[in-house]
Amino acid sequence: MRPEARPRVGPGTREAPGPRGTAGARDAPGPRESHAVLSAVTRVYPGARPVAALGPVDLDLRAGEFFAVVGPSGCGKSTLLDLLAGLSRPTAGTILFEGRPVDGAVPEGLGIVFQEDASFPWLTVRDNIAFGLRRAGTDPAETARRVDYALGFMGLADFAAAYPAQLSGGMRQRVCIARTLVTRPRLILLDEPFGALDQQTRLLMGDELLRLWRETGATVLLITHALDEAAMLSDRVGVMSSRPGRFIDLVETGWPRERDSRLVAEAGFGTVTARLWARLRDESLKAIGGPGATA
């Protein structure tokens, strides 16, 4: 067992996360600096009986890190992503992306890959990937260059002229990742992007994700319900409680930046997943209302 592969467990959670506001208003913060900061963020769905979906949540995403969020179903993971992306507004609290507040609109420099198949069935793979660049009025030659690169990088070169309906689910998800990638986001949010794929494909897609992360230098926030996925891919894993979700643990995995799915076979890997499951088991029981939930 290599010592650097041993998990280091971070400080407990409810304490305020790392230094805030250090990112200033620069576009590309340097490493170890804050890239996105959530402070005391809550989300309540209004109605006759208001539902507290999330929070209060504090989170300090460091520039260039790979951060995974795990939690029991219905704990508000996707709500967290929506808020950070500006797809919905927090009920209370503030969200900063690169020092600027995020409030109800998707900021420039942020890319999202959703759990559902979001490929456009009426466009070819090439046109799907070029969509964002064309809408933004990017120079056609530059668009072609970036799309060609993304096609090659994601292993889609042979399918550039195909329509999504002709591809498998995994390949369609790659199209969506490529479509996000070509816009060169500095923060990539992934909402269970492999949720609909089988286990083997998931592991391989994880490898590609790591490759992509290293290549782009972007900050990645991955939402997942798969503990092994979170443990293998991330620098840090945030464990959320059952609804309304709060962070109850932050686990630093301590993996080297050069890593891939072979990590799964290492002994230290089990230590991380065991730690995650230990924190998550009670919360999951609460979420499904199973026996021992109140114990």
Added chain:
Amino acid sequence: MSRSAAVAAARLALLAGAVLALELLCRAGVIQPLTLIPPSAMAAALAGLLWSGELNADLIHTGGAVAASLALAVGLGLPLGVAVHGLPRLRRALDPLLAAYYAVPTFVFYPLLVAILGLNQAPLIVLGTAFGLPAMMMATLNGLDRVPPVLLRTARVHRLGRLDTLASIVLPSAAPFLFTGCKLALAYAVIGIIAGEFILADAGLGHAISFAYDGFENRTMYAVMLLVLGLATGLNLLLHLWETRLMRRRARA
């Protein structure tokens, strides 16, 4: 032979068999010529009519009315559908009306339309439009309802405005439903206009059939009938083929 080819062959054989049986029954005198003339005689009579140019005016009359109705039904139904989809309150008020619309036999209004607008193409076009427009509108609403929410979220991630989202996400996504709406609008326009001409008109293919019926001119009547049914079927078939071609790439999952 593939399964789909076998199905097509069986369908063709069924149709050909029906026509042949009709031909034989007529030729053998089982069916009186006063009731039905043999299909071959219908085709011959139709060829004669088309050749002589007698039907040209009626064809133009009916074709023009159908084209105008289709254009109005789609041109008004699509934007109305989009507008109503954006106004949930109005939509709730319209829901019971739309649900009841096709329960009303629209043709009963035709005599009134003639009384209001005069005996010309106008009441026909209004009837054809009234018959097709709600179908187009409902198809639009239906299509817009089924745009996957994740695509709308994607539009927001790409920071598209409302019009941009409509043009580059919503309408392409709803295209199969919009196409169905257009197909229905066309079929309904044809049905409405021919029926109107049939009941009360002074020109058009429907009028030609009822005129020939009243004058006991069976050859002319069956020839025009063949023309109308052939044109309607051909038009539907053409749209169907076009649709399959367009949709094949979208639905091979």
Added chain:
Amino acid sequence: MSGAARPPARTGGRDALVAAGLLLALWQGLHLYAGDAALASPAAALGALRQLAGTAAFWGHCAATAQAFAAALALSAAIGLALGLWLGLRRFAGEVAEPLLAGLYAIPKITLYPVILLVFGLGLGAKVAFGVIHGFVPIALFTLGAVKSLDPVLLRTARALRLSRAQTVRFVLAPAALPEIVAGLRVGFSLTLLGVLIGEMFASQAGLGFLIVNGTALHNVRLTTAVILTVVVLAVGANAALLWLDRRYVRRG
């Protein structure tokens, strides 16, 4: 996220009232625009209707339409259900026949009316036959679609439970396909009524459709408007009742 939630039933009722009020206002406006010679006012139509209701002849016409409609609906339902069920269970026959039925649905069937008149003669038989060729097609298509798209696991369950063919139809197929079949019956109801009324409008000496055309021929606008009002109210009322039955007993929950 789900801005288009189902409206509660209470506001639905109020919306329907508002819609009816708007339609009345539209009618009155149209009357003011077109004048007495073209369209009677709502008040005049109601007056004419009250007068009509006192005459035995009016009830005779109502009975004629009702009789033809009831017979046509019974036949449409029987033929449509049997055909749809059979084509749904026999996949090959279903694939052969479905486009033919869809084609029949989209053509102007009114052109066939002279043939029906020649075969059945003027009278009840022709009206019923014309209603049936309009009504059975949607019933067959909806039933076919419902049976065909049934989850195969239901049929496998029926086989695992060793149900006979009749038991499978009775206890699994029919209940599972019921909502779709009822929707088809509702469309068939409307189209059968349409067929019967058009038949009466074109060639008949009795029935509400005849009254409408007769009123137009005699320039009796009040009569025409009153009868159209009767037909529309009956059609919308019947449709609402069918929708209510559907929601109450078929689509529970």
